[in-house]
Amino acid sequence: MIVIGRGSVQQEECDVMGHMNVRHYVARVADALAWLMLEAGLPPSRGALSVLDQHIRFLREMAPGTPFTILGGVVGASGDRLRAFAEIRNSATGLPAATVVTDLGNADPATGALRPLPAGLALDALRVEVPDHAAPRGLTFVPPRPIPNRTEALAMGLAEAYRGAVRPDECDREGIMRSDGVIARVWDGVPNLRNRGTGLGVKEEGIGGAALEYRLLHLHPLREGQLVTVTSGLRTLAEKTTTWTHLLHDGETGAPVAAAEAVGVAFDLKARKAIAIPLAQRAALEALLVPGLGL
Template identity: 75%
Template sequence: MIIIGRGSVQQEECDVMGHMNVRHYVARVTDALAWLLLEAGLPPSRAGFVVRDQHIRFLREMSPGTPFTIAGGVLEAAPDGLRCFAEIRNTATDAPAATFVTDLAAPAGGLALDALRVALPAHAAPRGLSFAPPRALPDRGAALAMGLAEGYRGAVRAHECDAAGVMRPDGVIARVWDGVPNLRNRGTGVGVKEEGMGSAALEYRVCYLRPMRAGQLVTVCSGLRALGEKTTTWTHLLHDGETGAPVAAAEAVGVAFDLAARRAVPIPPARRAALEAMLVPGLGL
């Protein structure tokens, strides 16, 4: 692999859990992938790229001030795109913090890829989520009829869009995260700070179905697909607020996270009972 990114975690990139939020992992890797394509012979001045699908594994926390290095390479190539790999590593410890497998739409013909080819490390392979092509997804009305609940309702902001006016991938995953507390704490009367129990993502899969542009209205409807001793698996569907059509989708495996001990713990009985009532049979991408 080659080095395609470097930096350090900034305080404003961290969430209420005290570690870097998923949107900033995605933002940093999106920047790094542009450097990977530059090495392949596709600079931003020649053409851009579009993220189609992404599988993410979160392996270790990154707190404010953590230095990191991003390494990457190309896993597969097709005439209309690339499957790329990127790994964020703690520069101080050299331990991997997160891995990304990303399908890009890009003009791959004529690129210099031989020196960039890599194999997928075992610790980056899908574990709890499939990376197979997604099935046909329901529109907003059908999703609500299935039992999914709305966690987010808002609009795409201009500063979240790229030079082509399309919402960046970090904005998409940010919508999912923004809506999660409305689901997890629904009816409890408490938030993360009051209960001392948060959550941490282990694995994400995000499908980018249609471009979203500034001013476009967006909702996120979510449902609980599976429940383990410590883990929850959620399916999140993003819909165009005007037409109800699906524009993106995500699945996430997370753990109950003790904010003081900084470790995963079994889901408390009261929360488990509430979650069991939220399970949606047959849900998934």
């Protein structure tokens, strides 16, 4: 792998749990992938590939001030897709903090339709394999099932977690919402899920939450000013973890535009470690399970 990014965690990139928020992992990797594409012969002046699908593993926390290095390479390319790998490592310890496998494509900015990859990409010297610690664990990373529209999602028992609009500062130079903005919408709605009688992740109780694994699927470009909702449902419940499915819909048409799945863990904010979900909260969560849910 080659170095494609460096930096340190800023205070404003951290959430109420005291560690770097998921959206900023995605944002930092997006910057790094642009450097990877430069090495492949596709500088920003020539164009850029769009994120189609991502699988993310969070391995260790990154607190404010943590220095990091991002290493990466190309897993493979076929037809209209290129799969890239990036690993964020704590520069002080050398240990991996997160891994991101990303499927990129040459998407039409207006429709999202895929076109052939740009000709002449130099990929051979950048080839890497996805290491075992980055492989899917609680989630799949295979072609998704058809995604229900908003009406269908609500009928299945999913609940609205977020309602808003795409802001200009979240968009790229084409006016399309960046991938970190999409995952931020999911995170923004999570507290509404916790407040549905569960109290899970309420910081005042000393128990928070942390993401272990994410899948982020982009179905159609989201543009500046577009209205968006997120409907979410609980897919599985284990001793320490919950797996949620989140569906993003166009607020005007109800059509699906993106989707995500996340494995999260109950988290002791003092000991900084995962704990079993308390019994009272487990009982409330069991009532939120949606049979057959998943991407």
